[in-house]
Amino acid sequence: MDKQTAIQTAFAQAMAATEEIPAKQKQVLAASLALFAEQGFANTTTKEIAERAGVAEGTVYRRYHTKEALLAALLQPVVRQVVPTLMREFAHQVMQQTYPSRRQFLQALLTNRAEFLQGNWREIKILLNEMLVRDDLRATIIQEATPVLRDNLYPLLDHLRQAGELVAWPNDLVSQFLIGTVMTNLLRANLQGDLRTFSRRIPYLVDFLDRGLAPD
Amino acid sequence: MDKQTAIQTAFAQAMAATEEIPAKQKQVLAASLALFAEQGFANTTTKEIAERAGVAEGTVYRRYHTKEALLAALLQPVVRQVVPTLMREFAHQVMQQTYPSRRQFLQALLTNRAEFLQGNWREIKILLNEMLVRDDLRATIIQEATPVLRDNLYPLLDHLRQAGELVAWPNDLVSQFLIGTVMTNLLRANLQGDLRTFSRRIPYLVDFLDRGLAPD
DNA sequence: GCTTAGTATGTGAGTGCTCACTCACTTATA
DNA sequence: TATAAGTGAGTGAGCACTCACATACTAAGC
Numbered sequence: 001m002d003k004q005t006a007i008q009t010a011f012a013q014a015m016a017a018t019e020e021i022p023a024k025q026k027q028v029l030a031a032s033l034a035l036f037a038e039q040g041f042a043n044t045t046t047k048e049i050a051e052r053a054g055v056a057e058g059t060v061y062r063r064y065h066t067k068e069a070l071l072a073a074l075l076q077p078v079v080r081q082v083v084p085t086l087m088r089e090f091a092h093q094v095m096q097q098t099y100p101s102r103r104q105f106l107q108a109l110l111t112n113r114a115e116f117l118q119g120n121w122r123e124i125k126i127l128l129n130e131m132l133v134r135d136d137l138r139a140t141i142i143q144e145a146t147p148v149l150r151d152n153l154y155p156l157l158d159h160l161r162q163a164g165e166l167v168a169w170p171n172d173l174v175s176q177f178l179i180g181t182v183m184t185n186l187l188r189a190n191l192q193g194d195l196r197t198f199s200r201r202i203p204y205l206v207d208f209l210d211r212g213l214a215p216d
Numbered sequence: 217m218d219k220q221t222a223i224q225t226a227f228a229q230a231m232a233a234t235e236e237i238p239a240k241q242k243q244v245l246a247a248s249l250a251l252f253a254e255q256g257f258a259n260t261t262t263k264e265i266a267e268r269a270g271v272a273e274g275t276v277y278r279r280y281h282t283k284e285a286l287l288a289a290l291l292q293p294v295v296r297q298v299v300p301t302l303m304r305e306f307a308h309q310v311m312q313q314t315y316p317s318r319r320q321f322l323q324a325l326l327t328n329r330a331e332f333l334q335g336n337w338r339e340i341k342i343l344l345n346e347m348l349v350r351d352d353l354r355a356t357i358i359q360e361a362t363p364v365l366r367d368n369l370y371p372l373l374d375h376l377r378q379a380g381e382l383v384a385w386p387n388d389l390v391s392q393f394l395i396g397t398v399m400t401n402l403l404r405a406n407l408q409g410d411l412r413t414f415s416r417r418i419p420y421l422v423d424f425l426d427r428g429l430a431p432d
Numbered sequence: 433g434c435t436t437a438g439t440a441t442g443t444g445a446g447t448g449c450t451c452a453c454t455c456a457c458t459t460a461t462a
Numbered sequence: 463t464a465t466a467a468g469t470g471a472g473t474g475a476g477c478a479c480t481c482a483c484a485t486a487c488t489a490a491g492c
Contacts, residue, residue, distance in 0.1 A: 022441065040349035042258035046478060056443040061479065063441095125348065131407070132345050133256035138407060169420060177424055180400030181393065188392060191347070191354060204385060208393055212428030238467065262452060272469040277453065279467095 025063050027053040032070050037122035040129055041071055071130070078123045079141060084148045086116055091152040095159070102165040102213065105156065106206045110182065114202065117186055118195060125190070149175055167215050174213060181209060237279075243269040244276050248286050253338035256345055257287055287346070294339045295357060300364045302332055307368040311375070318381040318429065321372065322422045326398065330418065333402055334411060341406070365391055383431050390429060397425060 021029075031053035035044040046067060050057040064070040094100060094108055117124060131138045149172075157174055160166040166174070185205060189198035237245075247269035251260040262283060266273040280286045310316060310324055333340060347354045365388075373390055376382040382390070401421060405414035 024442070040258065042256065043349060045476080047476090050444095057478095058443050058480080059441080065479085067478065129345065129348050132341065133259060142407075173417065173420055176401060176404060177397065180396060180404075184396030184400060185392060188396075191358075201389065204389055208428045211430060212424045214427060240468070261450080263450090266470095273452095274454080274469050275467080281453085283452065 024053070024055050024059055028055060028060050028063075028070075029074065033074055033122055033126075036071065036074070036126045041067075041126065042133075071126075075123065075127060075130075078120060078127070079144050082120070083145075084152075086113075087148050087152045091156060094156055100156075100160060100163065100165070102160060103206065103210050105160060105165075106209050106213075109178065110202050110205055110209075114182055114186065114198070117182070118198065121186070121190060161215075164215060167213050177212065178209065181205060240269070240271050240275055241279050244271060244279075244286075245290065249290055249338055249342075252287065252290070252342045257283075257342065258349075287342075291339065291343060291346075294336060294343070295360050298336070299361075300368075302329075303364055303368045307372055310372055316372075316376060316379065316381070318376060319422065319426050321376060321381075322425050322429075325394065326418050326421055326425075330398055330402065330414070333398065334414065337402070337406060344403075377431075380431060383429050393428065394425065397421060 028049060031049050032044075035048055035052060046057055046060050049070075050060050053060070060070070064073055090108070090113060093112070094105060097104065127141065131141055153175055154171045157166060157171050161168065182205070185201060186198055189195055189201075244265060247265050248260075251264055251268060262273055262276050265286075266276050269276070276286070280289055306324070306329060309328075310321060313320065343357065347357055369391055370387045373382060373387050377384065398421070401417060402414055405411055405417075
């Protein structure tokens with residue numbers, strides 16, 4: 001699997017930047033990730049993290065000196081490294097196709113990228129949650145995401161539109177429809193605890209978007 | 217405005233059920249609503265509520281004896297009374313039209329109901345937030361919402377489909393696309409703090425959904 | 433090979449503080 | 463005079479975070 005290794009590589013790079021991490025610290029990060037996703041950041045205590053990680057509470061604080069720093073350590077690589085890298089990669093992949101049709105584009109987006117979203121679902125859920133609650137984080141995310149979309153997704157859309165394959169709406173609106181459709185379907189599948197529902201529905205999503213974004 | 221009064225009436229009814237509420241208690245409810253929406257339930261202290269409401273902390277506890285009960289008092293009427301009532305009302309309204317076209321249906325849904333969503337946005341934001349975090353609440357909401365959709369929205373969709381106006385997809389999938397498109401656009405407009413963006417975009421949403429849900 | 437010293441990692445009882453919540457009391461209402 | 467509404471200092475619980483100490487590992491000195 002090309003995309004699989006791509007995702008793993010991107011993660012590995014993001015992790016490598018943080019040098020050697022001892023086993024127990026990894027357990028702390030893993031436990032935090034799981035608990036923040038399950039219960040939310042504010043509803044998770046450092047005692048719970050220590051318990052699930054199987055370490056003493058002091059260990060939780062050895063590397064990251066506040067609970068906030070722990071959250072940042074989990075979200076930062078996703079926001080700053082992983083998403084942009086994979087976005088760019090996807091852009092190249094699609095651009096290489098000589099005759100990009102709207103349907104091909106959507107198919108690629110929904111299988112390739114949705115798989116990635118699914119793989120990082122816990123981080124994304126935390127992100128969603130904290131964005132609703134914290135003004136500063138929301139501002140940061142929007143600030144980070146805007147140029148990533150503009151530089152990687154928008155050129156693809158322009159390309160499609162020029163080929164007479166895409167409706168003449170502003171790029172941010174089209175992105176909104178794309179991202180919104182994928183996210184709400186993913187969200188629902190995840191809230192119901194059944195991830196396979198989403199995969200089964202991808203053909204419908206492609207159909208829906210294919211019609212909805214067709215030129216006049 | 218017919219819908220305006222309808223919304224106000226529904227609220228009045230929901231409020232009337234809770235009998236006479238003294239002024240300071242209303243201030244407490246209003247302050248809680250605002251703060252929960254701004255900062256999230258877990259990040260809001262009862263001291264903050266008291267301060268914003270301009271009352272003593274003891275007053276916060278006079279009627280609702282826990283912070284949880286305060287949350288329930290805010291969300292319960294929306295979930296159990298207001299939404300179902302207005303949903304039913306909308307259903308009747310649309311059903312009365314002799315020749316319901318897909319476009320008419322969408323137009324009505326997006327202006328009429330989106331206005332309601334916008335009016336209750338703070339409650340909905342809290343609802344979204346807590347659904348992501350609390351398993352029990354999520355289960356309750358889904359349990360409450362399912363029959364409301366099935367009894368009020370699904371018949372409309374069946375009606376449209378029979379008239380050859382709607383794609384032959386399962387009702388829950390079509391609802392997903394409808395609700396998802398509206399909610400994500402509302403969410404974005406609200407996160408950016410610009411509510412008018414949403415109204416301005418309604419024609420695009422109608423177009424998008426009109427194409428996306430057209431029969432083969 | 434063995435000891436010693438130095439450093440990174442791990443520990444958990446302890447600390448101060450903030451939180452949700454209480455209650456004896458005061459003030460308005462009827 | 464009785465009942466309801468409001469008050470705010472107070473309380474115990476639980477929270478994020480600390481620190482003196484224990485253990486594990488590495489490298490140098492003999």
